[in-house]
Amino acid sequence: MKKRQKWFGWLLGIICLILVLAVPAYSKDKKKEYSSSQGWVQGIEIPTPGYRTWVKGLKPPEAKPIEEKTGIDAIVEKFMTPINDVLYNGVFYSIPFFGAKLKLVIAWLIVGSLFCTFYFRFVNLRGFTQAIRLVRGDYSNPNSDEAGEVSHFQALATALSGTVGVGNIGAIPILIMIGGPGALFWMMVAGFIGMSSKFVECTLGVMYRNNNPDGTVSGGPMYAMVKGFAELGRPKLGKFLSYFFAISLVIGCMGAGNMFQSNQAVMQFVNITGGANSYFASRGWIFGLVMAAIVGMVILGGIKGIAKLTEKLVPFMALFYLTGALVVLAAHANRIPEAVISIFTNAFSPEGISGGFIGIMIIGFQRAVFSNEAGIGTAAIAHSAVKTDEPITEGLVSLLEPFIDTIVICTITGLVILTTVYGDPSITGLTGVSLTSEAMSRTIPWVPIPLAVAVLLFAFSTIVSWSYYGLKGWTYIFGESNASSFTYKAVYCFFIIVGCSIPLTSVMDFSDAMVFLMTIPNILCIYFLAPVVKKELNSYWARIKSGEIKNYRQLRKRKRNTR
Amino acid sequence: MMKSILVGIDDSDPSKRAAEFAAAVARSQNAKLLVVYVIQWTPFAFNTLEENESRHKRHEEEIETASLKVLTPILNNLSKYGTNIEGFVRHGRPAELLTHIADERNISQIVIGRTGASGLKDIMFGSVASKMVQRSSVPITVVP
Numbered sequence: 278m279k280k281r282q283k284w285f286g287w288l289l290g291i292i293c294l295i296l297v298l299a300v301p302a303y304s305k306d307k308k309k310e311y312s313s314s315q316g317w318v319q320g321i322e323i324p325t326p327g328y329r330t331w332v333k334g335l336k337p338p339e340a341k342p343i344e345e346k347t348g349i350d351a352i353v354e355k356f357m358t359p360i361n362d363v364l365y366n367g368v369f370y371s372i373p374f375f376g377a378k379l380k381l382v383i384a385w386l387i388v389g390s391l392f393c394t395f396y397f398r399f400v401n402l403r404g405f406t407q408a409i410r411l412v413r414g415d416y417s418n419p420n421s422d423e424a425g426e427v428s429h430f431q432a433l434a435t436a437l438s439g440t441v442g443v444g445n446i447g448a449i450p451i452l453i454m455i456g457g458p459g460a461l462f463w464m465m466v467a468g469f470i471g472m473s474s475k476f477v478e479c480t481l482g483v484m485y486r487n488n489n490p491d492g493t494v495s496g497g498p499m500y501a502m503v504k505g506f507a508e509l510g511r512p513k514l515g516k517f518l519s520y521f522f523a524i525s526l527v528i529g530c531m532g533a534g535n536m537f538q539s540n541q542a543v544m545q546f547v548n549i550t551g552g553a554n555s556y557f558a559s560r561g562w563i564f565g566l567v568m569a570a571i572v573g574m575v576i577l578g579g580i581k582g583i584a585k586l587t588e589k590l591v592p593f594m595a596l597f598y599l600t601g602a603l604v605v606l607a608a609h610a611n612r613i614p615e616a617v618i619s620i621f622t623n624a625f626s627p628e629g630i631s632g633g634f635i636g637i638m639i640i641g642f643q644r645a646v647f648s649n650e651a652g653i654g655t656a657a658i659a660h661s662a663v664k665t666d667e668p669i670t671e672g673l674v675s676l677l678e679p680f681i682d683t684i685v686i687c688t689i690t691g692l693v694i695l696t697t698v699y700g701d702p703s704i705t706g707l708t709g710v711s712l713t714s715e716a717m718s719r720t721i722p723w724v725p726i727p728l729a730v731a732v733l734l735f736a737f738s739t740i741v742s743w744s745y746y747g748l749k750g751w752t753y754i755f756g757e758s759n760a761s762s763f764t765y766k767a768v769y770c771f772f773i774i775v776g777c778s779i780p781l782t783s784v785m786d787f788s789d790a791m792v793f794l795m796t797i798p799n800i801l802c803i804y805f806l807a808p809v810v811k812k813e814l815n816s817y818w819a820r821i822k823s824g825e826i827k828n829y830r831q832l833r834k835r836k837r838n839t840r
Numbered sequence: 841m842m843k844s845i846l847v848g849i850d851d852s853d854p855s856k857r858a859a860e861f862a863a864a865v866a867r868s869q870n871a872k873l874l875v876v877y878v879i880q881w882t883p884f885a886f887n888t889l890e891e892n893e894s895r896h897k898r899h900e901e902e903i904e905t906a907s908l909k910v911l912t913p914i915l916n917n918l919s920k921y922g923t924n925i926e927g928f929v930r931h932g933r934p935a936e937l938l939t940h941i942a943d944e945r946n947i948s949q950i951v952i953g954r955t956g957a958s959g960l961k962d963i964m965f966g967s968v969a970s971k972m973v974q975r976s977s978v979p980i981t982v983v984p
Contacts, residue, residue, distance in 0.1 A: 414883050417883070419930075419932050419936065419937050419940050420930060420937065420940055420941050420944055424881065424883075424930060424931040424932045424937075425879065425881050425899045425902070425903075425930070425931025425932070426895055426896055426899055427887070427892045427895045427896075428883030428884070429883075430883050430884050430885075431883065431884075431885055431886070431887050431892065432892065434885075434886050434887070435886070435887055435888065435889055435892055438886070439889075488896075491897065492894070492896055492897030492900060493893050493894045493896070493897055494893060494896060495893070581888065581890070581891075584888045584890075585887075585888060585891070588886045588887060588888045589886050591886070592886055659889055659892070662889070662892035662893050662895065663892075664895070664896050664899075741888070742889060745889040745890065833940075833943075836943055836977075
């Protein structure tokens with residue numbers, strides 16, 4: 278059994294690597310394909326260079342000022358294009374699949390998540406109530422050393438504030454516009470199986486984290502790769518994968534966690550200050566400078582107050598957003614059944630999308646992965662700060678993350694769009710956050726400004742969180758000296774300004790590709806180390822059943838009743 | 841079985857009096873005395889990643905300062921009563937944690953000071969003492 282799994286993991290890994298490396302040969306053919314009759318309506322292919330950014334809600338492709346490239350932009354483009362061609366086409370290399378184009382990396386993630394779901398026999402369902410009990414603190418003894426350490430709730434909240442971002446509000450309308458209501462269904466399915474892969478990666482993160490001599494902890498996939506593979510007798514492979522992961526982590530964070538977020542924030546800011554007429558419309562760098570200064574104060578200047586404040590505000594902003602969305606839904610309650618039906622029927626028989634249901638399935642999956650980060654490995658870094666003797670508990674808690682992020686928040690956004698503005702011809706020209714904003718303001722007219730504040734805060738907290746993830750990758754490669762951390766942080770701040778001032782095309786593609794590159798070592802690591810996690814999980818369940826691990830809440834209740 | 845008395849302390853004067861009172865009671869009843877210092881902490885807070893990373897270190901430091909500055913002086917002072925004394929520092933919500941310890945360790949009575957160190961907060965949210973009076977399953981003595 279064990280041997281077969283190893284073999285399976287190896288095979289998948291090798292296939293993927295070969296494809297990544299073999300791409301330059303194919304890229305010529307692929308270029309031809311784009312210019313052929315396949316339009317984006319067919320769902321899954323890339324019609325223009327602007328497609329990627331459009332999907333992520335930056336700008337619709339027609340609004341992209343391709344001719345008027347500024348100096349910085351041109352230099353960046355020139356530098357990035359050749360690297361990008363290889364990487365982007367490689368990572369997003371797609372194969373024909375029942376009339377649709379299946380991006381290889383998406384397939385890799387789907388297979389990985391499905392593997393986790395089945396191998397752990399639907400831990401996402403079995404562990405759900407247990408996860409809630411853990412977050413509630415039922416299993417933590419208040420009279421022990423464990424009290425005062427990072428609690429399960431704290432770890433989950435921190436990880437969530439890095440995950441819940443602009444995408445939850447702004448990318449869903451775009452998802453619906455491209456894929457129709459049915460794409461939401463597949464996004465939910467992806468969130469559901471993503472719960473299992475998140476469970477495994479976070480358990481591994483805690484299991485193999487480093488307890489540094491100075492009392493701090495550092496964990497994440499790179500440590501799991503090094504230590505876990507050494508246990509399996511493959512230290513060299515582990516080391517290779519860990520560096521592979523760390524490098525893509527550093528670059529991916531600069532893009533997806535930094536430039537994408539800051540760009541979204543500046544878009545929203547321009548929107549509320551007057552759209553195209555805004556003073557800031559062509560001066561994004563001013564906003565970027567301010568943003569970089571604030572982020573710099575936090576990560577470089579060590580002014581922790583700002584970060585602490587955001588950390589405390591973000592949950593309330595999320596709550597505010599959800600309440601607002603629920604109010605909108607309540608006002609349109611009569612349209613909810615129709616919307617829900619359309620989600621399910623369109624999932625299997627989409628209208629006007631010739632990629633068929635596989636086409637929108639892929640779009641939905643991609644959205645979910647970007648949103649909840651399952652399978653990418655970043656969340657494991659956040660979760661490994663928890664001090665616990667049972668790594669499984671942290672894994673179980675982390676499976677709530679894709680649930681809250683994708684199945685709850687993204688779905689609610691989707692329902693808001695479907696019950697209000699979907700199918701309304703007057704909304705043309707609006708995308709991303711502004712569409713959600715418009716949808717909500719029809720019921721609650723004052724919503725746009727607090728929503729903009731929420732978006733700015735989400736973007737800020739995500740930028741700060743990802744700076745931390747990226748720093749972990751950086752210090753893993755270059756060591757923990759002050760000088761090296763300072764270099765990283767300074768570069769990170771600089772990229773905020775870049776992200777605000779240029780329309781992102783190839784840079785974005787590049788960092789997307791890097792984020793997805795992280796899934797290759799991470800999911801390989803999951804395949805190899807899954808048996809270790811399974812052993813732990815089984816032992817944990819057995820001890821829960823036998824009562825060896827005490828449920829303190831139940832004990833308290835019993836005591837109160839017997840009194 | 842030997843009786844145990846629990847006294848909850850912080851670095852306020854009333855709690856020093858409470859500790860002395862509890863020690864006197866313990867001596868007269870020939871009971872064991874449990875001295876507990878609770879550092880305010882809740883598992884339901886929102887932290888940054890850096891805070892989480894260095895939490896373990898901070899946790900140790902907090903316990904060390906609390907026992908050095910508050911617990912040890914009080915324990916030294918109580919040693920004149922000659923009773924069996926045990927003292928420790930814990931993190932948590934004071935009222936909940938003290939009643940929990942009382943239940944867990946089969947404490948026969950609890951002694952606490954009336955006003956704690958955090959003045960204004962207690963006026964606004966109700967003091968630890970009044971919360972404990974409502975929760976506790978054993979007799980409570982509140983020392984002014």
